[in-house]
Amino acid sequence: MQPDHFPSLPALIASQKPSEARLCFSPAHVRRRVAEFQAGFPGCTAWAVKANPHPVVLRAIIDAGIREFDVASRQEIELVRAALPAAVLHFNNPVKAPEDIAHALAAGVRSFALDCREELEKIAALAAGAGVPARNILLNVRFKDAAARGTDNYNFHEKFGAAPDEASHLLHRAKERGFRAGLTFHPGSQNRNPAAYEEMMRLAHTIAGRALGPDMAGLDLLNVGGGFPCRYPGGGEQPLAHYFDAVRRGAALFPCPVSCEPGRALVADSISLLARINLRRSGDSRLYINDGIYGSFMELPFVDFRPPARAYSPGGTLLPEEAVQLFHIWGATCDSLDKIPAPVRLPASIRTGSYIEFGLMGAYTNATATHFNGIAPPRLVTVDRLAAWEGGHGKRRSAS
Known part of the structure; x- marks a missing residue:
């Protein structure tokens, strides 16, 4: 069965508004x-x-x-x-x-x-x-x-x-x-x-x-x-x-x-994970997303590298990065261990219903994901255009 296909992540968000995380390949x-x-x-x-x-x-x-x-x-x-x-x-x-x-x-x-x-x-x-x-x-x-x-x-x-x-x-x-x-x-x-x-x-x-x-x-x-x-x-x-x-x-x-x-x-650079923020409390730096270490982030507690990230509005518009802050990101399960180890720098305007794109997620993500708490691993979709994360410093450029 062929996966769903989209021209880009913004197009996927705008047309589907996915409530579950997606691996965009x-x-x-x-x-x-x-x-x-x-x-x-x-x-x-x-x-x-x-x-x-x-x-x-x-x-x-x-x-x-x-x-x-x-x-x-x-x-x-x-x-x-x-x-x-x-x-x-x-x-x-x-x-x-x-x-x-x-x-x-x-x-x-x-x-x-x-x-x-x-x-x-x-x-x-x-x-x-x-x-x-x-x-x-x-x-x-x-x-x-x-x-x-x-x-x-x-x-x-x-x-x-x-x-x-x-x-x-x-x-x-x-x-x-x-x-x-x-x-x-x-x-x-x-x-x-x-x-x-x-x-x-x-x-x-x-x-x-x-x-x-x-x-x-x-x-x-x-x-x-x-x-x-x-x-x-x-x-x-x-x-x-x-x-x-x-x-x-x-x-x-x-x-x-x-x-x-x-x-x-x-x-690694062929997949971005698209995750939705299920909750941001008012004035809080904690974000609760629909994936986590029992899913696509299983590797992160054991290694010393972190995927780059950027954010989209609920409608698929890339959020500007002029005003950013550090957020602590928690996963979808009820386990208190389910937390991305290091804080992530994202636009301060991010809110419940916004989306986060985590780049460089093509290796050891779906390969190691579990069904803990009954939460299925993200489904894979294909995209024509995916950001290229340049030089390992979090900069992006458009790529096809």
């Missing part, structure tokens, strides 16, 4: 971001489905030219297979249920990530049982930087990744068992340090050299993971070109192809 933004990766990244760009598994978003990613996908479950495998049967899938969740590995093998998945001997042996046994030769399977050994410099808001290094010595052993063991083998890492979600990619690639060079010899013969792939940032207000993220340059310098060390698997970077 512009495929044009996806096309531009995919084109940026395909032109600038020195290798193959896959997409991490977990960032936004909505079928309409996935279709836009496919239409923009992405043919390889990072999947983390059998459900994501089936989602992509239904949309693009010939897609190349990389099952890059380092810890997988045996049933899910068997399902993936039956679905034609031939690329798996791992970070321990037990997972390697699990995949090897299930592949042998399914009659899939080891030479047809790529095992990507995920390693971590022992220094763990804290570039990761989600601290992936605590949950996943082999220490360098163990990674060398796993890489050697995978080749010894007849598998194709690669290395992979993740520099941290919303990574603000381009040099981290080059540093991790130098560590990968050391790991592969120990396992395979100085020429790294038999290394089939280096996957530099995700972490490519969206430029949120005040975050200080550098342009993507700086990240691509760092990867390009590191790639010169390797005889094999290089790939990446961005999630947030391809879709």
Whole structure:
């Protein structure tokens, strides 16, 4: 079923006056971001489905030219297979249920990530049982930087990744068992340090050299993971070109192809959340809206970036920003935890029935939303024109 379609957010407000929040999706933004990766990244760009598994978003990613996908479950495998049967899938969740590995093998998945001997042996046994030769399977050994410099808001290094010595052993063991083998890492979600990619690639060079010899013969792939940032207000993220340059310098060390698997970077700026103010008490700086942390804002309590925002009248007119103030925004549930962590600067004239557009909401919003208190996640609609939030400083310009 195709979503509702509108030329712009003001047109949506004027014609629908929605009482429920809406995720407003512009495929044009996806096309531009995919084109940026395909032109600038020195290798193959896959997409991490977990960032936004909505079928309409996935279709836009496919239409923009992405043919390889990072999947983390059998459900994501089936989602992509239904949309693009010939897609190349990389099952890059380092810890997988045996049933899910068997399902993936039956679905034609031939690329798996791992970070321990037990997972390697699990995949090897299930592949042998399914009659899939080891030479047809790529095992990507995920390693971590022992220094763990804290570039990761989600601290992936605590949950996943082999220490360098163990990674060398796993890489050697995978080749010894007849598998194709690669290395992979993740520099941290919303990574603000381009040099981290080059540093991790130098560590990968050391790991592969120990396992395979100085020429790294038999290394089939280096996957530099995700972490490519969206430029949120005040975050200080550098342009993507700086990240691509760092990867390009590191790639010169390797005889094999290089790939990446961005999630947030391809879709974050393709969606704005449109929320209505259900209550502003007279003279109060508290706003109660029809979404919250159990819906589209699930990520905000755990990260150090904030979406930009602007406001519309109940009729869809953009409110002037000459007189602004800080507002504390509370969500739609009856839970007192349901509050956007940081105050939001909005026009002082905002009132009950006004709307707030939160930008850069395309990643980890509908993907993580719940039905707490019986409140359904916002429905996705498409729009032709969506604001482009420039330079991470909250400025907007019209975009199609």
